[in-house]
Amino acid sequence: MRVVLAEDSVLLREGLVRLLAEAGHQVVRAVGNGSDLVAAVDELRPDVAVVDVRMPPTFTDEGLRAVVEARRLVPGTAALVLSQYVEASYAADLLADGRGGVGYLLKDRVADLDALVDALDRVRAGGTVLDPEVVAALVARRQDAPTAALTPRERDVLGLMAEGRSNTAIARELVVSAGAVEKHVSSVFAKLGLAPSSDDSRRVLAVLTHLQHAT
């Protein structure tokens, strides 16, 4: 895959370049701020953009905004957003346009090469990837009905759905059949009162929205 990397820290940029090379991908350009990222995506049309959230000039959420802008400019751009801390509100912003092909991970996660490769593949394929830490915090605290009405298995499925996994991936993860996963998914949607969605990306958004807001 051809990758554009946006990371202002030299230390991490080097690390990421090496990791991506280890994964068999090619970094076609490495930039250090949001506007350069948008320009690079427009010019080079990479397979995936790997972007750090905090970049100059304000060091708040430039990366996030640049990704949103790049996806507007070049629809279908896949982007993996990395951060040293993850917050649900950022995830919501990223998923807002409802189209897939976007991921939000803790930087810690990418040291695990398998996780990085998996995330890149899923994002490139149009799926959605959310860091388990964001999801876990959201799922864990919703002990009130109707989330309480879910069986433990269904709660696992809910969490994996929120992370952006497809049914097949969930089946593999939980070591159950695809049919069982489908049953769990319908049950979860029914119990939470959500409209069933075959589109994985919209599914993530729906689940995330539900988990974030209290009734």
Added chain:
Amino acid sequence: MASVPTQTLRRVAGRPVPPGLPVDRTGLVHRLFTRTGYLLAAFPLAVLSFSLLVAGLSAGISSLTALVGIPILAGTLLTGRGLATVQRSLAGRVAPDVAESALVASPTPATAGWRRFLVPFRSPQTWLDTLHGLVVFPVATFTFSVVVSWWAAALSGLLYPLWSWALPADNRGLAWVLGFRAPWQDTVTTMALGLVGAVTLVPVVAGLTRVQVGLARLLLANPVQLRRRVAALEASNRAVVDAEVDSLRRLERDLHDGPQQRLVRLQMDLGSARRRVTGDPETERLLAGALAQTKDALAELRALSRGIAPPVLTDRGLQAALGSLAARSTVPVDLSVDLRERRLPARTETALYFVVAEALTNVAKHSGATRCDVDVWDDATSVHAVVTDDGIGGAALAKGTGLAGLSDRLVGLDGVLDVTSPPGGPTQVAAALPVGPVAPVGPLGPVERAR
């Protein structure tokens, strides 16, 4: 949306200055004697003050042309100031707030040479002090005469039978004038007068004291300087809190850009190393251990950052940060945020965030609650944050608790923290902070960074 009665929000504030004379719990008679003593003592002081100041002023003004008048006038003003200090402490016996105003001493810059003589002229309060020293004379003369006469009338009237024997036989008193000729009528009339005097003594003395203290308060209580000093102190308070919030945010940034980043890179490299090591289980084990340690260190740093200066609060503001708190809470939280502007000043956001964080921690640890409401809203003058839970209650602002520390922080910002937690619950923690005119304020720190 929860509404908190405003009376309960005033418990932490300091005691207000009472108008008029302070309500003294020490008893009617004690007050009477204190005030009489004050009025009596004020007279000789006023006489002294008047004589000194008139002498000094006339000497000074008349010798102005010879320039020696300037130091004489300066000396007179200083005398006026000194006398005013005595007046304040005297008046402070009956009205403590007047004495307290003397504590406001603004530093005067050191001046050399002949300019020293000009310093007293520049302070408006010194002129007021001197004016008081002059004006107090007629006032004190009046109050002195009245108080002495009234006491005399009351005492002599009531005690008439005790001393009437000393009067000459052909004494003609008020009774004679009124047409009563019998001695017992004389006694009764005089005693009645004394009674009237005694009964009215307390309000009369109070009234006279009010007049005299009123004059002192008008001229000596230093209102302009007090107001300036209060404004300066408020500004310095805010500056101190701002500096603390700013330095904590820089610390968080430094952690993020320094150790945290290095650990992330370390993790990447350790991961790569582990992948390259094959067939050596010991090395693999060591590397796996090292990776786990790094992961834990990063998690701890993240938790630390949240405790110092949560990045989401700095970058996204109070609503997003509270949402994050709510998401992390083990007790379900119903969050409602209704602010007119997305961002508030950093010190306000930080204070409110930590109040809610502490309250939610207490809810999770001690309350046994099943649900919790967090309401944040603002109106024209203040921003409010209220955390209510349905737990067992019993929370308190006791010294040493996290809430007590937060209460201090809020008081420093001119705000208020109130905890209502009867045993059995429910518990409500309410914080309120003043807000100025609505103006958007961006996050502190990042824009000035030189990186």
